[in-house]
Amino acid sequence: MKKIAYFLSMLMLLTAIAPVAIASDKPADKEPSPEEQARLEQLDERVKEIKAMDFKAMDKEERKEIRNELREINKEAKALGGGVYISAGALIVILILLIILT
Template sequence: MKKIAYFLSMLMFLTAVAPAAMAKNGSADKEPSPEEKARLEQLDERVQEIKAMDFRAMDKEERKEIRNELRDINKEAKEIGGGVYISVGALIVILILLVILT
């Protein structure tokens, strides 16, 4: 029984870690450089400016441009920030195994 539990826990662990191993960025735990931090601050300031805007006064085309700009900002921030990802299914299975094995 212990061998099966050990095997299943290792399988779930590897399933949870696989998305991070296959990420585009080589190292997800790398600290952003000062230039990247400055760029993230600029992006954050722009997002705050957009949040403060009155969208009711804009026409449809302006709102569409703002929406596209926000998508681009989000993509750029994700590229700079990096991160470790774990799937929801793997997280649930790990929690269930922890409850069963304790």
């Protein structure tokens, strides 16, 4: 029984810590600079323009170009935006601690 408890506790620990170790080196607390914020707004406007387009009137090649452009916009926005991510294991541990401590 002790082996199972030990195994499960290590599994929970690794599940909670692994995504943090894999995350990018960019600090999550960093706010985007005014230039980055302006670029994010430009990307957002372009996405809105693309969503307003009529795809049925386009041929296959044009739709493919738009799809590739959206993928590039998504990659660039993720690189500029950063963010904070919590793994499922960490979320479960936090909830259990909140339940136990209250």
